[in-house]
Amino acid sequence: MEFHSCPRNHAQEIPVATGSVLCTSCVEQLARHLRTLPGLHQEGLHHILSTSRRRNPTKVSGSRRRDPLNVSALDARNNILAILESWSGFVVEKLGAATPDRSVPHLACFLILNLEWLATQPPAAEFADEVESLHTESMRAIDPEPDDHSAPVIGCVVDDCPGTINASPRNARTAVKGSVSCSSGHSWEMRELLTIRHLMDRQRKDAA
Incomplete structure (x- = not known):
């Protein structure tokens, strides 16, 4: 053989x-x-x-969580x-x-x-x-390494918006519920995340 x-x-x-x-x-x-x-x-x-992992997070009535996008x-x-x-x-x-x-x-x-x-x-x-x-x-x-703190800055995908989307460090934990927002106030629900990702990819290609 x-x-x-x-x-x-x-x-x-x-x-x-x-x-x-x-x-x-x-x-x-x-x-x-x-x-x-x-x-x-x-x-x-x-x-x-x-979002930070907390066993008993304090719930504020009427508030909506704005979690950073991983x-x-x-x-x-x-x-x-x-x-x-x-x-x-x-x-x-x-x-x-x-x-x-x-x-x-x-x-x-x-x-x-x-x-x-x-x-x-x-x-x-x-x-x-x-x-x-x-x-x-x-x-x-x-399950990132403890010293992995990269947090890319991502421009808002809304046309002419000067805000940025808060992309989390890799060592941040996540929650299924919540929403993502840019620094100027635009927000998206969980079901819209894939659309946001496509828009960010297109934004990078246009810039290139």
Whole structure:
């Protein structure tokens, strides 16, 4: 049996049997990451709106909370869905398989079922790298390092508004309920966050 080396930049060369692109440890790691992504995707939902974690917060009658937007958590969730959908499309195109439902649990399950075949394909290392990046990005968004205090300043997406949207540090925890507001008073509810993200992306492209 012929062997070659795994292309994923291991500290030492690890042999891989003919027919596979990835070594056994890479395939096993890839399967683990795919199994955890649905849970991380769901957990990220609770970290999109950032607020200090308090066991017994004081409720002020008539007040509406304005929580800062955790862009890292929002990006991580969007990236999981987009990348899993892209690789599932690759499998569907090459194998003629039925297209899975457009949800992270279904897409991840579909990729796991086809993992043995994917490991033999030329872009297998790229697939493994992207899934590992998704796992790392999601973990940092929901359980960041103590010294991670990046807080990007984001201009309000409303035309001609000079305000900024309060993007939270990655180490902030989040709440599902609440709303996001800019410094000039424009506000958006939870259901509108994806629209806001698309507008911010367009704003950056226009500036570039």
